[in-house]
Amino acid sequence: GAEELVLLEKLLGLPKGNKYGVQGERKVPVLQTNNGPGLTGLMTIAAHLVKQAKKDQLLGSTAEEKAVVQQWLEYRVTRVDGGSSKEDTRIILKDLNVHLEDKVYLAGNVFTLADILMYYGLHHVMVDLTVQEKEKYLNVSRWFNHIQHYPGVRQHLSNVIFMKNRLYTNAH
Amino acid sequence: MGFGDLKSAAGLRVLNDFLADRSYIEGYVPSQADIAVFEAIAAPPPADLFHALRWYNHIKSYEKQKASLPGVKKALGKYGPADVEDTTGAAADSKDDDDIDLFGSDDEEESEEAKKLREERLAQYESKKSKKPAVVAKSSILLDVKPWDDETDMAKLEECVRSIQADGLVWGSSKLVPVGYGIKKLQIQCVVEDDKVGTDMLEERITAFEDYVQSMDVAAFNKI
Numbered sequence: 001g002a003e004e005l006v007l008l009e010k011l012l013g014l015p016k017g018n019k020y021g022v023q024g025e026r027k028v029p030v031l032q033t034n035n036g037p038g039l040t041g042l043m044t045i046a047a048h049l050v051k052q053a054k055k056d057q058l059l060g061s062t063a064e065e066k067a068v069v070q071q072w073l074e075y076r077v078t079r080v081d082g083g084s085s086k087e088d089t090r091i092i093l094k095d096l097n098v099h100l101e102d103k104v105y106l107a108g109n110v111f112t113l114a115d116i117l118m119y120y121g122l123h124h125v126m127v128d129l130t131v132q133e134k135e136k137y138l139n140v141s142r143w144f145n146h147i148q149h150y151p152g153v154r155q156h157l158s159n160v161i162f163m164k165n166r167l168y169t170n171a172h
Numbered sequence: 173m174g175f176g177d178l179k180s181a182a183g184l185r186v187l188n189d190f191l192a193d194r195s196y197i198e199g200y201v202p203s204q205a206d207i208a209v210f211e212a213i214a215a216p217p218p219a220d221l222f223h224a225l226r227w228y229n230h231i232k233s234y235e236k237q238k239a240s241l242p243g244v245k246k247a248l249g250k251y252g253p254a255d256v257e258d259t260t261g262a263a264a265d266s267k268d269d270d271d272i273d274l275f276g277s278d279d280e281e282e283s284e285e286a287k288k289l290r291e292e293r294l295a296q297y298e299s300k301k302s303k304k305p306a307v308v309a310k311s312s313i314l315l316d317v318k319p320w321d322d323e324t325d326m327a328k329l330e331e332c333v334r335s336i337q338a339d340g341l342v343w344g345s346s347k348l349v350p351v352g353y354g355i356k357k358l359q360i361q362c363v364v365e366d367d368k369v370g371t372d373m374l375e376e377r378i379t380a381f382e383d384y385v386q387s388m389d390v391a392a393f394n395k396i
């Protein structure tokens with residue numbers, strides 16, 4: 001939550017200095033502002049930071065793109081953060097694998113905030129996947145490997161290794 | 173490296189496989205590598221090669237910026253899996269009108285010309301080969317010819333040995349080597365063509381001079 005907002009700040013090239021707190025059981029991040037109650041919620045704060053950094057294109061350029069970005073941000077917060085069982089994770093990976101079959105990025109052809117937050121949100125899942133699982137969710141693996149190499153994204157997070165093992169390749 | 177023949181279904185399958193876990197041909201950003209391969213493909217890959225199709229549509233979205241993408245366009249053989257060759261006909265022909273195609277415009281013409289050139293070169297090589305004399309296998313043999321006793325006329329013995337003539341046999345130098353009790357053996361060199369003269373034949377003919385020759389041995393045998 002709060003830690004990834006710090007990573008996001010760095011990725012966006014924003015100066016440090018924002019204060020983050022957490023709220024409630026679910027540890028929802030809160031951005032303390034100088035005046036007023038502050039901004040609450042990962043998606044909200046993230047979008048705010050993007051606009052602060054004047055990198056609005058990361059939220060999508062066309063109306064359709066913007067909607068898709070929002071869709072995946074919502075997915076991240078409700079499904080990825082919300083669910084934590086093995087079954088939940090399996091469904092998420094399956095959904096993403098299908099969606100990414102014909103796309104390089106979550107929003108299609110452009111890198112957006114959706115990719116960034118989905119990467120941070122899924123890192124702990126991807127780190128623990130077996131070789132077979134990585135092969136099974138091939139499109140997710142491809143996308144994840146791509147995003148972790150995007151300049152400024154990975155930072156101090158561990159590099160997840162993806163090696164195509166010919167033994168397990170499905171005959172497509 | 174390469175993808176086989178990118179204009180064929182098999183080549184596209186190699187590309188598809190290659191792109192299953194990659195977003196781009198090289199590295200993690202679109203580059204001239206992607207443009208090079210994109211331009212080698214005639215049409216969008218079929219839907220069942222969905223990794224290739226995904227990549228194709230993605231690179232197509234960079235059509236307008238293709239000139240400014242990083243990197244340098246290389247020959248198709250520089251991209252793709254290491255264990256596959258590029259066999260895409262007239263390889264990286266640019267479909268760009270601005271490029272000057274130095275080797276002629278027609279695919280068909282070029283390959284015919286290449287074929288003619290190859291055949292010409294083959295013919296040249298064949299004729300050169302036939303003019304060269306075949307290398308013959310030869311050996312240098314040192315023979316020890318022993319007389320009956322110390323009274324044997326060694327000069328005569330040598331004469332007899334040298335009188336042996338055969339196709340592929342050339343006698344060389346000789347010397348007399350004492351072996352004890354006043355007896356001397358004749359050590360004589362010869363060069364033989366392996367196919368024509370063998371030591372058995374030499375032994376037979378030398379020992380035929382029974383009056384002079386007690387025995388013959390091969391002291392040394394070296395291939396030349």
